[in-house]
Amino acid sequence: MSLFIGLMSGTSLDGIDAALVECDHHHRPLLLEATGIDMPEPLRRQLWHLCHAGEAAFETLAETEEAFCRLQTQAVAALLEKSGHAVSDIAAIGSHGQTIEHRPAGPFPYTWQLDNPSRLAELTGCRVVADFRRRDLAAGGQGAPLAPAFHNAIFRDPHQWRVLLNLGGFANVTLLPPEGSDIPVIGFDTGPANALLDGWYARHHDGRFDRDGAWAAQGQCQAPLLARLLSDPFFDSPPPKSTGREHFHLQWLETHLEEESAADIQATLLTLTVESIARELERHLPAEAQTAACVIPCGGGAHNVALMDALSARLSPIKTGSCQALDWSPDWLEAGAFAWLAWRRLEKLAGNLPSVTGAAGPRILGGVYER
Incomplete structure (x- = not known):
């Protein structure tokens, strides 16, 4: 052993x-x-x-x-x-x-x-x-992400496409084709997740993070702001790609703000995470996997109820699975x-x-x- x-x-x-x-x-x-x-x-x-x-x-x-x-x-x-x-x-x-x-x-x-x-x-x-x-x-x-090689070792399924979705400070995905497929595994960062959500929350509240996305749920996603955020070239760049705080930070966010309320900005950041993930899966999952794949969330963001609800709704009919059911804790x-x-x-x-x-x-x- x-x-x-x-x-x-x-x-x-x-x-x-x-x-x-x-x-x-x-x-x-x-x-x-x-x-x-x-x-x-x-x-x-x-x-x-x-x-x-x-x-x-x-x-x-x-x-x-x-x-x-x-x-x-x-x-x-x-x-x-x-x-x-x-x-x-x-x-x-x-x-x-x-x-x-x-x-x-x-x-x-x-x-x-x-x-x-x-x-x-x-x-x-x-x-x-x-x-x-x-x-x-x-x-x-x-140099990143490195976890997809590990995902490939433990989560490949004989028949089904699986998508490992890590919701840490930044979100990244690993697209795992069924075992025996000659399609290569790909994985890449999709954009910000908890880094911006936590940072914006901490600026306006005591505490480090928005538990269960409760504050984001009080706001409304502002479509014009979301469009400005998604206009960043990173979101349309092809993989391989990775990112971090040197690109997406609160100063980056502030350059896109106008007169939105703080809660609406939080709600828009949550939607930014969801939308950037969904768009990448639509681009890179094969057509036959768009309805049959299973997304398995992990990382701290997997505990954000509002984020997971929004993600499940946006990805439907793609199913959301569980790391725990596959003998690994998402944490x-x-x-x-x-x-x-x-x-x-x-x-x-x-x-x-x-x-x-x-x-x-x-x-x-x-x-x-x-x-």
């Missing part, structure tokens, strides 16, 4: 997810246990600042990285205690780090995750695999992906899908930092 821990901190900056996953060559990866650690407010504010800073002092970066690394260590310790395992039982930790900026286009493509795998190995006493994205980027890929899928990617690295197996990222070919992702 090979046990791996995956650590994931997404663009929502709400905490660190830790998943304990069993991986081998004979079975699909199995989620054994999971837990989460909330992001302390001072660290969240500092990460938020770095994500939007034009420049930062080295000392600030080092201080923030150390605080983040210690929080990762707490997540590992909490997971081991919850699962009843010791560090010696773990083959490796797969650490995603915290994305500060992701710019896969332009003359000097780059992606930067705040992380210190050497320090994490020292603090936990466990081998660490990290820095997954830049190997794909070096091969001409977007731990991304952390599970980085546990699996760590296993792939130690087995010297490719971790990317070139049909997703646009890389020149399959690549072994990540660097190994021994305990």
Whole structure:
């Protein structure tokens, strides 16, 4: 039995997810246990600042990285205690780090995750695999999304198209054809999700997010504003594509606002997420799958009742399924992906899908930092 821990901190900056996953060559990866650690407010504010800073002092970066690394260590310790395992039982930790900026286009493509795998190995006493994205980027890929390769390993169906929909800070989809099909798997970011919804909510309320989409439900989507937001070239660009806070942020939103009320803007942002997802599925799902596919939501946005209701209505007759029914919690899928990617690295197996990222070919992702 090979046990791996995956650590994931997404663009929502709400905490660190830790998943304990069993991986081998004979079975699909199995989620054994999971837990989460909330992001302390001072660290969240500092990460938020770095994500939007034009420049930062080295000392600030080092201080923030150390605080983040210690929080990762707490997540590992909490997971081991919850699962009843010791560090010696773990083959490796797969650490995603915290994305500060992701710019896969332009003359000097780059992606930067705040992380210190050497320090994490020292603090936990466990081998660490990290820095997954830049190997794909070096091969001409977007460096993202990486989770579709994991989705392909665990969610392919013998007969049915499945769409994995991750609703994190940004939304991304993985289109999985039936097993045996010669159609390649594709996956890409569709646009903003919780990043804008949470940011706009926090500007007007105490709290980090709009629970169940209750505030958005009080407003009305403003069609002219929605049209202005959807006019951004990203939404019509073909895959492979990925995005992040460096493109979609509150300042970007403000350039499109006129006299809309705050609640109506929240409602329009919710519709923006739904509409950008729906349009991409209409473009990229084959005609025969438009009614027969099953969309499986995961990530924090899967708990947003208003968002899920609007999405189900917009996608109909496409059905909405459940990660839980497929033996994976929607909350731990991304952390599970980085546990699996760590296993792939130690087995010297490719971790990317070139049909997703646009890389020149399959690549072994990540660097190994021994305990």
